[in-house]
Amino acid sequence: MTRSRSLTLEDQRAFGLKVLNGLICLFIPLVGLAAFLNKGPWLGLSLAVAGLAGASLLVSRAGGAAARLTVGVALMGAVSLLVAAFAGAPWQVDMHMAYFAALATLIVFCDWRAIVAGAGTVAVHHLVLSFVLPAAVFPGGGDIGRVLVHAVILVIEAAVLVWAALRILQMFATSTAAVAEAQAARQAAEGATHAVEESRAAEAIAAQERLDLQQSVDQERKAVVEGLATGLDKLAHGVLTYRISQAFTPQYEALRRDFNSAAERLQDALGVISQAATNMSGGAGEISQAADNLSRRTEQQAAGLEETAAALDEVTATVRKSAEGAKEAAEVVARSRLDAQKAGQVVGDAVQAMSEIEKSSEQITQIIGVIDEIAFQTNLLALNAGVEAARAGDAGRGFAVVASEVRALAQRSADAAKEIKGLISASSQQVAQGVGLVGQTGEALQRIVAQVAEIDGLVREIAAGAQEQATGLHEVNTAVNDMDRVTQQNAAMVEETTAASHALASEARLLADSVARFDIGTVGSKATPGRRAA
Template sequence: MKTIRKKITVCLMATVLVALVAVGTTSITLNYSSTLMTVEQLMTQTANLAGERVEQELLAYRNVAMDTGRVTQLSDPEVPVEEKKAIIDERVSLHGFQRGNVIGADGISIFDGKDYSDREYVHKAMEGTAYVSEPLISKVTGELSIMVAAPLYSDSGEIAGVVYFVPPETFLNDIVSSIQVGQNCRAYMINKNGDTIADITLDTITKQNVEREAASDPSLKSRAALHEAMRRGENGFGRIEAADGPRFLAYAPVGGTDGWSVAVASPESNYLSDTYFGMLINVLVIVISILASIVVALKLSSNISKPMRACARRMKLLVEGDLESPAPEAAGRDETAELTRSTGEMVQGLNIIIHDIDYLLNQMANQNFDIVSSHREAYVGDFQSILSSMRNLKLELSSTIRQIDASAGQVSSASGQVSNGAQALSQGTMEQASSVQELAATITEISESAKRTSAAAEEAGEFVNQAGAQLGVSVSYVEELNTAMGKISDSSQEISKIIETIENIAFQTNILALNAAVEAARAGTAGKGFAVVADEVRNLANKSDQAAKATKSLIETSIAAVEEGSQAVGKVTGSLEQTSVYAGHVTEQMDVVVEAVEKQTDSITQVTEGVEQISSVVQTNSATAEESAAASQELSAEANSLKQLVEHFTLASE
């Protein structure tokens, strides 16, 4: 569990630690950044000054060369070489050059006869520009030299050749060697190709090119990047890795040259050693401050947590029911002292209240309700409700006991009445039980009679159902007969139509026979035979007509008989259908009778069961009445005992 002491210590330490770290980090960061800015400004200014110095030196040399190039005696072919040599030597001696030379327009020296036409400084001078060459091997001495060349003008102002001077071979090295911004500082110069042209040592001149060497040596990549910026003619500052540790490098272009640039390098330790020492001091101060704050935090948290822990232990004992142990004490006026005093007051107050409650409850347990609190002043604030509740409890219990006393008297009186009533009830229920038994026997006989009536009704219903079914069969037979009579009537009608056709045929035959007789009479003797035949045909036609009429008369009589039969059959069918309807009604009424008898039987059965239940209840009531009489006597005795117990209580007055 995380104690309050730990919480206070942790919070205080976290606050102090964050503040110290923030202040220390800010101080270190600002100090470091300020130092870097100062170093950058210092070294950048040094590099610019070095570049300007080289530029001024070279400008002075160029001015000497330009001034010498305007001496007309040097370009005059009439002037002897010795005189020209004397002029050059005078300038060399005056300005501290190593030597000088005059080159004709053809590139040949007028002094030593050597060809210098392949030299870049000759070409530049011939173009009319004063030019300072990079270090190169001299054709005179075979050593590294710098040539300061200028055009040689004739009287007419035309370029007639070149005049150049050779400054001391170490003049650039002397310049860079004189640049000192700190211990182990180094300055050097490179040309537009990145080749070293001036250094504190001659071993690297024209031989060292950092950018090419960086291709095979990764440690030179940081310097190579800065050299690339130098070749672009930029001013700048950076950090490089060297064999002896990291260095700061400042660089600046050299004006008036063909892409020269000067660089100044110095170890970081020259500038940051004091800064690192200051950072270490800051860290130590922070650590010491943290340790001091830990001591202070522990002391402060102990002063706060110790009284609180003592109060917590006393509160725990109080929760466990310990009211006698002494409360912690504290001197002072701060919050912890106030907490300690409040804890003591709370324990003392609870002790008084609980002992007073114990006294009141013991008195009430000993049947004494006529009591009051002996420490009413201890019940303050919300504790007043406890004293009020105790008083209400005392009064309510006293009132309840009084009511119990009164109720006991009433119960004693009522129990006697209940006992007498129960005895009378027992006698009455015994008489009712006898009557109920007789009623049950009578209802049983009625039930048996109803069952027999129900069986007879069911049997009559079955007979009626059978008669109704037989009437339905008869109706169907009569309907079939009626259908057959209809078919006979239809057939007779068809036969009547055929007879009419035969009568027509006979009539037409008779007319034809008559016509044939007329024609035979007209024919005379030749038609006699035909007349005889016509007579026979007429006779046959008459007979056919008579037979057809007779048949027609019979058929009409048959049709009339069939119609009378059909009417009779229809009447019989209607009568049978009506009889079937009546039989259905009878069946339905018999079903109703059967259902009513069955319901009556069920009702009688239910009545029988109810009577039996009544008989059982009556017997139970009889037993209960006897038990109630006994219980009432016991209740009366208990009520008397209760009154005796109530008399032992000392009740509180209103």
């Protein structure tokens, strides 16, 4: 099977060297003909192009990046010589288009360095010859503006070509990797095909061996299946005393021993279960009878606790009322104590008022004494005035009458003062007696206040004791109610236990009936621990 060879980057570059070297060789007659037609130095220009072509061909033999750079410089030099061949002709400016065309052909190398070398060669050529030999570049002499325009265009083209070269390199790298992967996959596929062919041959041999082995295995398996089927059929019918006595092949002998061992263990286990079921049935009956008795006693206890709780509720209510009455009595006694204290304060104020009245009576007595002395002096003065009026004779009669009236007024004032003094004395005695009585009243009220305070303390203690009794009875009542609730719950649980014990007895009987359907032979000594445990 023929396979086409993929084009690699090196193949592309080798092809580019051949094409561009041929293009440089083509410039030899082209430059000579152009120079000859324009009456220029056609031989010298042709030899210069031939020298560039020879150098390019010589370096291209070694290949590599140096060859590509040399070809790029030689190609741009050949174009420059072509432009020089048209020196002075109108077509000289048009020949500058060959620079851009030649620079574009360097993309065949897919190497940005060759493109940069070619663009650099053109730039150096234009910059140098525009000042040294301008006629070899532009007709009519050098023009810096034209040089700059050509340089800008050249730079733009070189940048685009460099970008294109880099993209082509990337595509070549991707393509090379894909080709490598495809070749590796093809080699792997060829190896897999060869392995499949070998495996098919080995499989055909192994198939025959498997067929022979399968026949012998089928015979052994048939004997094993028949023996196990018989044993399982016996187990299905409840015959646990059956054992497989026919020996199997070595690879199935462990299966026969396991079956016989399992049947023996199952027989022993069912024997123990049968004995345990019998013992369980008897124990369940006893538990059921005990649960019935416990249920009846729990119901009686619950009824007694319920009556006790009701009686405690009544006692608690009575004690609570007594505590409330004692509390109200304590409040009444407290108010009475306050009233007695206020009355004591009033009596004290009355005693103080009596003392003030007594002091005022003493002051009035002193004032009356002063009035009495004034009346005495007035009487004495009136007497002296009467004596003087008598001495005066008729001239003093009027004055004697006035003196007589003044003496009579003074006598009346003295008499009134004596009467007032007597009244004040009597009032002072009565006030003193009142002060004594009010003092005795105050002392009696103080004793009453002290006694009321003692009564208040006693009543408070009674109220506190009654409150504590009410609280204690409430707690006792709560505890009894909790006991009643718990007892009711216990009664319900006892009923559930009774029902569960009856159900357990029924299940034990069903278990014994179920075990009785199996043929387990005579229950040996292995059932004895079960009976002792029961």
